[in-house]
Amino acid sequence: MWEAAINLDRSILNHLSVFRLSRPWHFLQVDGWSLLPRQLPGATMIRIVAFSLAALLAASQAQAQSTWSFDRGSTEVSFIGHRFGAAVTNGRFERYDGSFAIDFDHPERSRVRVTLETASIKAGSPLVDGFISGESMLDAAHYPVASFVSENVSRTGEHSLDIRGRLTIKGVTHPFDVKATVDGDIERAKRGDALPFQASGSFLRPAYGIGRDVNVVDDRIDIVIKGRLKR
Template sequence: MKKIVAGIALGSLMAVSGSLLAADYVIDKEGQHAFINFKTGHMGFSVLHGRFNDFDGTFSWDAAKPEESKVEVTINTASVDSNHAERDKHLRSPDFLNVDKHPQATFVSTGVEVTGENTARVTGDFTFNGVTKPVVIDAQFIGEGEDPWGGYRAGFVGTTSIKLADYNVSMDLGPASAVVDLDLTIEGVRK
């Protein structure tokens, strides 16, 4: 009887300690619970909004040690969607995204600095149009827990900005269009 009780106690301890370790997540693009949106000035007259419809990625997350988190995302740049077919065709051209030569953009984290109770700065290498540069994403942890389908999820939002000239984008629409702001909503399902 003591062996059975000890076995149950050990099993329970292992289950609890396992939940305290970092877990790996797959970004939920299938359920459309993740978004990569962008906005930029349009020649000083308005603001252009769009998104990338096809991307995937993974992240590792441990609420007890957020500084040890890791993120990897791949964006299929031809999936750009600004709600205007002719503009999207131009955005895919060598003037902007250059999708024939560079069909993917990637982000690979290199570090996480905790800045508050649920906030952090995620540093990483962003590769776009054949150029890799460091970027910093201001991130916020939204929450984690069991979902109605028997899975376990964690979610974050983040923002960053990139200068198009840093990535050899040849089209110059003036100072209002020189920077692109990225708004990220990432929800992952634990593997």
């Protein structure tokens, strides 16, 4: 009997052992669970081992990630409109959600998803709120949710990230880039402390069919999120 040695992380090797018996039987054991001995051709056995290794690698990566969400008591999601390059209007979304699978050691494995309820706009007065969430702008009655889903995360500095993904508003989806910075102690965050952060990105209103005939603000709209993430 011999054990097939594979150069993997020791934690994976501790859970995987593949044995070939002196008879044409094969035995696969993973995390203490085993497949009953069966007569399997060599090629089939290789496929089983490959599948098992892939599953274990995926599990190892998942364990390295931790799931976070917005700390609503200290987080604000705001938007800023400009006129001739100067900020002239701003507001916030009162209802929002976010899911963050964060791998501090390998940020490129992290995943981000944020949703905003378009009817939850607060921009200073009920009249302005109704206009922005109305049919010619966000059309919250037909498109109640705007969302961002990350596709690529890359580290740009000790405490900064570029997050590239897809922003969907009014049923229209375009690429969207986010610049994010982490203000807290990452080592303490790994142990469970809340993580202060800020993130921002910009889009053009006409690309999403927002206020095509509106000229009191420029096409560019900034989205800014400041607050904390918690487990």
